[in-house]
Amino acid sequence: MKRQKRDKMTRAHSKGYQAGISGRAKENCPFQQNDARSQWLGGWREAVEDRHLGLSVK
Numbered sequence: 199m200k201r202q203k204r205d206k207m208t209r210a211h212s213k214g215y216q217a218g219i220s221g222r223a224k225e226n227c228p229f230q231q232n233d234a235r236s237q238w239l240g241g242w243r244e245a246v247e248d249r250h251l252g253l254s255v256k
Contacts, residue, residue, distance in 0.1 A: 207237045214238035218245025 204212075210229055214237065217226060224242050229235040 206234060210234040210237040211241035214241030215245040216241075218242040219249060221249075 227235055227238050229238050
């Protein structure tokens, strides 16, 4: 059975979340396309909010 790739938008959101949790700046977004960039930034914002609430474990 072939493995399916994850949806690119879901992957962008996930990568943005990982970047936000690790404390990287939003200017480090690797995506140029508006849709993927928007998803990455959404994940980044979510992670930063979680980090401020103390939900991340270091």
